[in-house]
Amino acid sequence: MLSLESVTYAPGGHRNGKIEILKDINLKLEFGKMYALTGPNGGGKSTLARVIMGIYPPTSGRILLEGEDITGLAANERARLGFGYAFQAPPTFKGLKVIDLLEIASRRNPQEGCQPLRQIGLCPEEYLQRELDGRLSGGEAKRVEIATIMAQDPRIRIFDEPEAGIDLWSFDRLVKLIADSHRPEKITMIISHQEKIMRLVNEIILIAGGEICLQGERDQVWPQIKETMLCDCLEKCPLKGEEDVECPR
Amino acid sequence: MWNALDRKLLKEIADLHALPTGAFNIRKDGEGVERRSRPGIEITSGKGQPGVNVVVKPGVKGTVHIPVIITRSGLADVVYNHIEIGAGAEITLVAGCGIHNPGGELSRHDGIHEIIVRSGARLYYKEKHYGEGKGSGQRVLNPKTSMLIERDAYAELELLQVRGVDDTLRITEAQVEEGGLVNMFERLLTDGTQNATSEVEIKLIGDDSRARIISRSVARDSSRQVFKFRLIAHGRGRGHVECDSIIMDRAAVRSIPEVWAENSRAELVHEAAIGKIAGEQLVKLMSLGLTQEEAEETIIGGFLSRTGGDSNG
Ligand SMILES: Nc1ncnc2c1ncn2[C@@H]1O[C@H](COP(=O)(O)OP(=O)(O)OP(=O)(O)O)[C@@H](O)[C@H]1O
Ligand SMILES: [Mg+2]
Numbered sequence: 001m002l003s004l005e006s007v008t009y010a011p012g013g014h015r016n017g018k019i020e021i022l023k024d025i026n027l028k029l030e031f032g033k034m035y036a037l038t039g040p041n042g043g044g045k046s047t048l049a050r051v052i053m054g055i056y057p058p059t060s061g062r063i064l065l066e067g068e069d070i071t072g073l074a075a076n077e078r079a080r081l082g083f084g085y086a087f088q089a090p091p092t093f094k095g096l097k098v099i100d101l102l103e104i105a106s107r108r109n110p111q112e113g114c115q116p117l118r119q120i121g122l123c124p125e126e127y128l129q130r131e132l133d134g135r136l137s138g139g140e141a142k143r144v145e146i147a148t149i150m151a152q153d154p155r156i157r158i159f160d161e162p163e164a165g166i167d168l169w170s171f172d173r174l175v176k177l178i179a180d181s182h183r184p185e186k187i188t189m190i191i192s193h194q195e196k197i198m199r200l201v202n203e204i205i206l207i208a209g210g211e212i213c214l215q216g217e218r219d220q221v222w223p224q225i226k227e228t229m230l231c232d233c234l235e236k237c238p239l240k241g242e243e244d245v246e247c248p249r
Numbered sequence: 250m251w252n253a254l255d256r257k258l259l260k261e262i263a264d265l266h267a268l269p270t271g272a273f274n275i276r277k278d279g280e281g282v283e284r285r286s287r288p289g290i291e292i293t294s295g296k297g298q299p300g301v302n303v304v305v306k307p308g309v310k311g312t313v314h315i316p317v318i319i320t321r322s323g324l325a326d327v328v329y330n331h332i333e334i335g336a337g338a339e340i341t342l343v344a345g346c347g348i349h350n351p352g353g354e355l356s357r358h359d360g361i362h363e364i365i366v367r368s369g370a371r372l373y374y375k376e377k378h379y380g381e382g383k384g385s386g387q388r389v390l391n392p393k394t395s396m397l398i399e400r401d402a403y404a405e406l407e408l409l410q411v412r413g414v415d416d417t418l419r420i421t422e423a424q425v426e427e428g429g430l431v432n433m434f435e436r437l438l439t440d441g442t443q444n445a446t447s448e449v450e451i452k453l454i455g456d457d458s459r460a461r462i463i464s465r466s467v468a469r470d471s472s473r474q475v476f477k478f479r480l481i482a483h484g485r486g487r488g489h490v491e492c493d494s495i496i497m498d499r500a501a502v503r504s505i506p507e508v509w510a511e512n513s514r515a516e517l518v519h520e521a522a523i524g525k526i527a528g529e530q531l532v533k534l535m536s537l538g539l540t541q542e543e544a545e546e547t548i549i550g551g552f553l554s555r556t557g558g559d560s561n562g
Binding site for chain 2: 055078080
């Protein structure tokens with residue numbers, strides 16, 4: 001089990017005057033389960049993923065992996081423990097090639113890089129030698145990012161809006177790839193707004209305003225989110241009522 | 250004739266594991282040591298000046314190596330090389346200098362190259378600079394390359410300096426005639442207290458002349474780098490300079506661009522950027538398991554690799 005206890009995050013250190021992007025996050029994630037993390041833009045999903053990956057150090061609170069405190073571990077140390085995070089917006093690298101990244105991810109075993117590329121719909125012959133610079137299209141870069149995580153094969157996997165920029169025809173394939181590669185010894189978390197992804201997971205976590213508003217079994221939570229939570233989340237907006245924008249529902 | 254140190258230096262700068270099969274002239278500690286001409290490629294001693302004349306006959310294809318190595322402390326070596334690539338020829342020219350300075354005195358090499366690429370010829374010029382040695386003596390390299398690229402000729406310059414040169418002033422000049430094209434790819438890494446200055450001046454003389462310059466550099470520790478790029482169009486030419494530096498530690502980088510058009514149909518672009526390694530790049534590689542140091546090395550290695558900004562003629 002991976003658990004977060006009272007985790008907060010305020011960029012640039014402590015809380016004197018700083019805005020908290022994550023407020024008192026308590027979360028338990030079990031091996032063998034797939035989770036969807038959803039919620040409005042700016043709600044704190046990517047920030048939470050980065051805190052779990054060890055990219056952002058929590059301002060307070062603890063992170064425990066199978067009871068062991070890993071709060072102080074950096075991203076590379078967590079990678080060694082089996083954490084992996086597919087970025088929402090993968091960075092570009094001048095001069096590095098797709099094959100370089102796959103080799104790093106698969107710990108210098110380039111053979112393991114070809115299969116994920118193929119699975120994600122990129123022909124290795126065509127893409128292995130491509131540079132990871134701005135010349136890759138948005139969707140290509142996103143696919144390479146997912147292939148990289150597949151090559152890394154972590155046991156705690158977070159995909160940050162994997163479907164963003166992926167064309168409609170490839171979307172089903174992507175969903176299937178993520179579902180098929182899930183294992184009883186893995187935790188899979190998918191940050192998404194897509195109903196198709198929601199149908200895939202065991203549990204849904206709704207985060208808005210840096211707080212977990214709702215968490216539970218998919219079949220119980222999803223109808224609630226669709227029906228009411230959107231408005232509840234909007235309720236929290238300090239400007240409510242001052243603008244004459246109608247509720248979209 | 251060549252000892253282990255010589256061979257190491259030659260391997261570093263010219264990727265030579267044995268004597269080259271093409272034409273060559275190898276200069277060591279201020280003297281030409283071994284030379285070979287080839288049919289259509291003649292190498293002779295310079296008249297009244299140290300250095301060589303290389304003349305490639307029209308239409309000839311081949312490789313010419315003219316590396317320079319210095320293995321002594323306190324040596325100042327100046328050479329003047331004149332190189333002519335005949336019309337329609339296609340030549341790979343490997344220059345470069347390696348200094349091993351074992352002592353406390355300054356060792357220095359000034360390589361002055363004058364290169365004419367005759368019409369329709371293609372020149373691939375590679376120049377690598379390398380320094381080493383445990384002594385406290387400085388290793389200084391001041392290359393100057395002046396080129397004339399005639400009508401419809403092509404020159405590709407690959408200039409590389411990644412280790413051990415304390416001080417360098419590199420001057421590269423080219424005049425490009427009608428239909429000519431020059432592609433220059435410079436890669437530079439400095440560390441410690443090294444200084445490097447690179448001055449490039451490209452004159453697009455003729456119509457449809459083109460120049461593309463990509464400069465990538467990494468400045469570490471307390472090193473300092475200065476780049477001066479001047480792109481001048483007299484004809485209806487097109488030029489593009491892309492100058493990109495990664496700055497680390499306490500280093501300093503100055504980039505001074507100049508684009509100068511004397512023709513209303515010229516198109517000149519200069520892009521220059523200096524910045525630290527992007528945080529997202531580091532974080533991405535670290536989340537794949539690399540330590541921060543490994544991630545930095547990977548990013549720098551890629552940035553300075555030949556793939557960066559592939560050029561095509
Ligand atoms: N370093 C930072 N400094 C200040 N604010 C930040 C920083 N990083 C994120 N934020 C803010 O924190 C909030 C949460 O951002 P986050 O990226 O986690 O949202 P998200 O839920 O992933 O949104 P989206 O659905 O748009 O991807 C946003 O309002 C964002 O602007
Ligand atoms: Mg996000």
